[in-house]
Amino acid sequence: MNxxxxxxxxxxxxxxxxxxxxxxxxKKGEDGTPDLIYIDLHLVHEVTSPQAFDGLRMAGRPVRxxxxxxxxxxxxxPTLAIDQPIADPxxxxxxxxxRKNAAEFGIRLHSLGDKEQGIVHVVGPQLGLTQPGITVxxxxxxxxxxxxxxxxxxxxxxxxxxxxxATQTLPLKPFKTMAINVEGTLRPGVxxxxxxxxVIAKIGTGGGQGYVLEYRGSAIRALSMDGRMTxxxxxxxxxxxxxxxxxxxxxxxYLKGRAHAPEGDDxxxxxEHWNTLATDEGAxxxxxxxxxxxxxEPFVTWGTNPGQGVSLSEAVPDPATIDxxxxxxxxxxxxxxxxxxxxxxxxxxxxxxxxxxxxxxxxIEDLRAFASIIKGKQKAEGVRVMVVPGSARVRLEAEAxxxxxxxxxxxxxxxxxxxxxxxGMNPDQLAPGExxxxxxxxxxxxxxxxxxxxxxxxxxxxxxxxxxGTLSSPWDLGLDTGPAAHSxxxxxxH
Amino acid sequence: MEKVTTVTGGxxxxxxxxxxxxxxxxxxxLKRVTxxxxxxxxxxxxxxDPEFVLNRPEHQGAKxxxxxPDFGTxxxxxxxxxxxxxxxxxxxxxxxxGDIFRGNSGKQGLLAAQVAYEDVERLWEVVxxxxxxxxxxxxxxxxxSTGTLTVAFDIDDYTRWRLLEGLDDIGLTLxxxxxIAEFETHRAAWRPKTLPxxxxxxxxxx
Ligand code: SF4
Numbered sequence: 250m251n252x253x254x255x256x257x258x259x260x261x262x263x264x265x266x267x268x269x270x271x272x273x274x275x276k277k278g279e280d281g282t283p284d285l286i287y288i289d290l291h292l293v294h295e296v297t298s299p300q301a302f303d304g305l306r307m308a309g310r311p312v313r314x315x316x317x318x319x320x321x322x323x324x325x326x327p328t329l330a331i332d333q334p335i336a337d338p339x340x341x342x343x344x345x346x347x348r349k350n351a352a353e354f355g356i357r358l359h360s361l362g363d364k365e366q367g368i369v370h371v372v373g374p375q376l377g378l379t380q381p382g383i384t385v386x387x388x389x390x391x392x393x394x395x396x397x398x399x400x401x402x403x404x405x406x407x408x409x410x411x412x413x414x415a416t417q418t419l420p421l422k423p424f425k426t427m428a429i430n431v432e433g434t435l436r437p438g439v440x441x442x443x444x445x446x447x448v449i450a451k452i453g454t455g456g457g458q459g460y461v462l463e464y465r466g467s468a469i470r471a472l473s474m475d476g477r478m479t480x481x482x483x484x485x486x487x488x489x490x491x492x493x494x495x496x497x498x499x500x501x502x503y504l505k506g507r508a509h510a511p512e513g514d515d516x517x518x519x520x521e522h523w524n525t526l527a528t529d530e531g532a533x534x535x536x537x538x539x540x541x542x543x544x545x546e547p548f549v550t551w552g553t554n555p556g557q558g559v560s561l562s563e564a565v566p567d568p569a570t571i572d573x574x575x576x577x578x579x580x581x582x583x584x585x586x587x588x589x590x591x592x593x594x595x596x597x598x599x600x601x602x603x604x605x606x607x608x609x610x611x612x613i614e615d616l617r618a619f620a621s622i623i624k625g626k627q628k629a630e631g632v633r634v635m636v637v638p639g640s641a642r643v644r645l646e647a648e649a650x651x652x653x654x655x656x657x658x659x660x661x662x663x664x665x666x667x668x669x670x671x672x673g674m675n676p677d678q679l680a681p682g683e684x685x686x687x688x689x690x691x692x693x694x695x696x697x698x699x700x701x702x703x704x705x706x707x708x709x710x711x712x713x714x715x716x717x718g719t720l721s722s723p724w725d726l727g728l729d730t731g732p733a734a735h736s737x738x739x740x741x742x743h
Numbered sequence: 744m745e746k747v748t749t750v751t752g753g754x755x756x757x758x759x760x761x762x763x764x765x766x767x768x769x770x771x772x773l774k775r776v777t778x779x780x781x782x783x784x785x786x787x788x789x790x791x792d793p794e795f796v797l798n799r800p801e802h803q804g805a806k807x808x809x810x811x812p813d814f815g816t817x818x819x820x821x822x823x824x825x826x827x828x829x830x831x832x833x834x835x836x837x838x839x840x841g842d843i844f845r846g847n848s849g850k851q852g853l854l855a856a857q858v859a860y861e862d863v864e865r866l867w868e869v870v871x872x873x874x875x876x877x878x879x880x881x882x883x884x885x886x887x888s889t890g891t892l893t894v895a896f897d898i899d900d901y902t903r904w905r906l907l908e909g910l911d912d913i914g915l916t917l918x919x920x921x922x923i924a925e926f927e928t929h930r931a932a933w934r935p936k937t938l939p940x941x942x943x944x945x946x947x948x949x
Contacts, residue, residue, distance in 0.1 A: 275919065275923055275926045276919055276922050285916065285919060285922070285923075287923070287926050287927075287930075289934055289935065290935060290937075298867065299776035299777065299778070300777065300778045303776070303777045303778040303779070304778050307778065307779065308744075308913070315938060316936045316937055316938040317935075317937060318937060319935065321936040339774050342776055343776060346776040357937050357938055366762060375748050376943075377937045377943075378937060379935075380934070380935050383934065383935065407821070408821060408850070408912065411913065412745075412912055412916065415913045415916075416913060416916045416917060416923065417918070417923065417927075418916055418919075418923055420912070420915075420916065421764075458807055506943075507940045507943060508942060508943040509935050509936070509937070509941055511933040515932065515933035516933075518931065518933055519931075519933045522931070594848075691750070
């Protein structure tokens, strides 16, 4: 007779991503059919949900788990005069449709004017709904943000939204795993945003295709949750389906006491489970990449995809030096669109606007970092500076700390929460030819307004740029040490 | 989704190749918030021409579209399939389909029947000679027939099975409803729930 199998000694070492996947397997796929995966949290917004609800209605199907579903208004919402009717008819119809659908299907909705309204990826974590080890989906590619908690979180299309509403599951093929090791200590003035821009510049906008990225190493462990969210948010810009960070004490400290975090005995049971999630010793990844945190500098993009970035101290690269012919052609086209000449020092580039916001960098710490640089100063003349908090709650929190005053005294606009100029679906747009330093995640042609030109930067670089009027980092302001933003693990406000 | 076994009805000969999804439904219609009501959007630009084949009286109420090669290429918009279904088409016959379009079709109950290019020509000839002639598409036998002409079509077994059973993606998953319910009974009670709404402990300070 065989000896009893001891699972503790014979279990194959697994990665964080594999553990979360395995724990959500409703049915293993056979003969090439996908696995059926259970979804713990479904986030909904007004742009990608209308047809999904319509499909349910046509088929006479209910939402299976309204108690695992939450909706908010963000992409189309105005950031000024939020008590007025929305002027653009398409935006208005999308928002009205969401309100109608949420009421009909019994879904919790945070509407414009509500204190929990905001960008869907800011709202989930701040309510404590995003937790380690869960599966999260949303009809939005930047759902990867939630992976910062050790959740498996990814964007889906409208027919998948309908599928999750009806079944609370998705048929999925397993992903490959890639470790992104970031070892070392960030210098003051260098932040999570610079790490992820450097990662994307290194592996390329297609480098993560088919993978779940796990960010590891001492530099990641030292980051706050807000910083980890910035990194996971942009995993999609490297082509990855999702990004993850193993949960640890920083994660638990952030979650504890939040509205929907477990309490009492439940909290202890949850932590016990969360502590089992980290990638096992000896588990293997399908690919590995390393980044040295010690030598990182503030980063900025010069082109029209997030992979076209370099250190701010460098110059606009010369396409002629790029070997790959497709990349060379892309670089030539990008420089033409961006109206930049090869060899121009990046710090000589003047901007017309600074956008501080988006699901990448609009949480309270981002605002604190931005405010710490501009405090007591005046913005550069002729530069329009817009600060858009990620959620109504972040806005309230910032106001309680007096950050709104720092921002308005600087000469910047202090707006209501939403996606805003990240994609310009509402009136917050660049005019043709305008150049913007933006803390958002996409510098695609026309993303922030037709003909607009975007340089992706961190909140600290956005602040220094707003002061000087040219792309700048805190290092250029004569401060010997910038604030070590995104590196605190204690005393986070809720 | 309704089961499909055979479809019999009028056919529209669309003598064009490379009909991409932007021709099937222009981007301006993508702003809508419904999954239905796209029948007027179908081939919107072409329909402005009164002579366009879809506008001819003898083709009203048709259920089958017979198109040239590379039908449904281009952007992946699912609206292309919705528009064809809304207009009343149950079947598109072509000698080659865009991959994503074909995938979307199978999921939404539109039968994409792939035939040899010569057979497209022969079907066009028959239908043009007698525009009201009924055409029958038999999914069991995998044939398209009209008058004395019968041609074979290709469809992968999985999509064919789904159409015969009337299963959309959701219907397919709901066959595993028991497994889903069983999974839910083991889900830890402390996993997050959005309802009932809980207020943050310190909300008073904000
Ligand atoms: S802030 Fe930008 S990237 Fe984030 S969800 Fe909104 S539009 Fe998408």
